[in-house]
Amino acid sequence: MKNSAKTTALLSPKKAFKRPQTPAHKKIQSVRALSARIILQVLDQGKSLSALIPELQSQVKAQDLPLLQEICFGVCRVLPRLEQIIKKLVDKPLKGKTRIVHCLLLVGLYQILYTRIPAHAAVDEVVNATSALKSENFRGLVNGVLRRFLREQQEILAVVDKNWQTLHPEWFVNKLKKAYPNWREIIEANNQKPPMWIRVNQQLCTTENYRTLLLTEQELDSFKDENPNALRLAQPTAVQNLPHFTEGWVTVQDVHAQWSALLLEAKNGDLILDACAAPGGKTTHILELAPQAKVIALDVEQSRLNRVAENLARLNQQAVLICGDATKPDDWLPNAAERLIGKKTDLQFDRILLDAPCSATGVIRRHPDIKWLRQEQDIGQLAALQQQILTALWKKLKPNGILLYATCSLLPQENSEQIRTFLANTPDAKLEPLPFATQENEIGKQFIPSEFSGDGFYYAKLRKTDKKGG
Known part of the structure; x- marks a missing residue:
């Protein structure tokens, strides 16, 4: 959900490091070692699992990939609980170069507590992983800590689990408390594995x-x-x-994300902009519903547009893919028009889908590393970017056209408050009703995650009136 190069650091991890060109027989075979390395990069370098795992998964056997994913996503899901256990077992914090050993202990504890791997096998594999991590000097420590936990597990967990744990950063919990009376249900849903x-x-x-x-x-x-x-x-x-x-x-595609194309109500022949289109799920849905629509799919990163191209190819669909900044449509619209209609011109769209850059706090159960990558100060900066994009793209919407604003955020600052401010500052913008049960005076529709339903998602449907203030 990226849109502007200047905010890429807010919205996504740093570029994953280049994969070393090592011979196949020298590839890392230890799932536990690679898991520890990935977790270290998430926690200490701000990289995301969605970037790291595809980059590094070739270093384990294909049959071990599900275990790699289970460990990495699982550790991020329950990190505070594991950290508290380590504090009970390790006298001195493992810092600096020894942080990799700390992450290896996280891997070991997760396996013992949350997988069906026999405890003795889990411990042995993690201890052996110290060699792959060039941390043989800590072999005894890792072995001792994990075996002590097996002996004292009941007593340690009685202390660690005495109080209910949110497993979320405090700043985020405070924002949920302020916005939702049922904030505990949201926390519990976030801590579960998502449905498919x-x-x-x-x-x-x-x-x-x-x-x-x-x-x-x-x-x-x-x-x-x-x-x-x-x-x-x-x-x-x-x-x-x-x-x-x-x-x-x-x-x-998540069920709540699937509402995007339906709410947009695209028709054959419409000129449509799918802003922030990667990875292409919404683009392809628009074309399923309106196969003869003329669609421009925009994203700020070419690598992400490649995903859109792959999805379009699988569904045998056509769209014009543009790499550009959504806050500056005049920079890329003429070239997009030339590719679409054969001449450079300032296009005006019948429909715009703005799946805006956001905190992604609605999809934490799918991407639990978001809890540790996102920072409180990011929210205001993201809200400012959303406002920039809304203002810029609104100018490219035809009179009586529809702009559908969407985020996968749970935070009102990015959602209802954003739209309320936009409506107040934009005389020719009118809020359209949505086909959902909503509370009185609610602006747009906020979905929250739940066990048998979709992720956290927000929609607001805006129509451009013919006259200013009309």
Whole structure:
């Protein structure tokens, strides 16, 4: 959800380091060692799991990749609990060059507490990983700490778990308390693993027929939702297990994100801007619903646009992909127009989908490292960027056109407060109703995460009136 080069540091991790060109026989085989290295880069260097794991996963055997993901995501999900346990077991904090050993202890404790790996095997593998990390001098410490935890686990956890733990940073919990009476339910939902949702391509198959296919071909049960294109799988599965996935019959997409294209109400022939389009789930959904629409998919990073291109190719769809800054549409619109209609001109859009850069606090259960990457001071800067983009793109919307504002944030500062301010400052902007139950005077629709539903997501639908203030 990136939009401006100057804010990339706010919205995403630093560039993942270049993969070393080591011979295949020298690749790291220890899942525990690589997990510790990845966790260290998340906690100490501000890099994200979504960047690091694809970059480094070739260093483990293919069959070990699920375990690598389970450990890395799991440690980030329950980090404060593991940190408290380590404080009970280690006299002196492991700092500086020994931080990698600290991260290895996090890996070991997570395996003992949260996986089905036998405790003795988990300890042995983690102890052996000290060699791969060139930390053999700490082999005895790692062994001693983990085995002491096995002996004293009940007593240690009785102290650590005496009080309910949010497993979230305090600043974020305070913001949730201020915004939501049911903030504890949101915290609990964030701490669970997310359900897997898919979107059925109605051009190729009905939702009900695809549900039958899942059951008959793969013995996968699924559940429908009020969103007509969505199915929730009873159990997550690899995409290769989804019938006709490579032919574009379905796309993996959260149910609340699936409302974007439906609320946009694109029609064939419409000129549409999908701002901040990567990785392309919403772009492809727009084209499923309006195959003859003219779509420009914009993102600030070319590498992310490559993902959009891959998704378009899988679904056999066409869109004009533009790498550019959403706050400065005049810099890229003429070239986009030339590619779309054959001449350079200042385009005006029938529909704009602005999936704005945000804190991503609504998708913490899918990306638990967000809890430790995002900082409180980021929120104000992100809100300022959102306002810049809204103002810039509004000028490119036709009279009577629709701009759909969306974020995967839970914070009112990025959502309802942002739109309230925009409406107050924009006389030709009118808030349109949404097809959801809302509270009186609520601006837009805020979804919150829950066990059998979607992620945290926000929508506001704005229409450009013909006359200023009309």
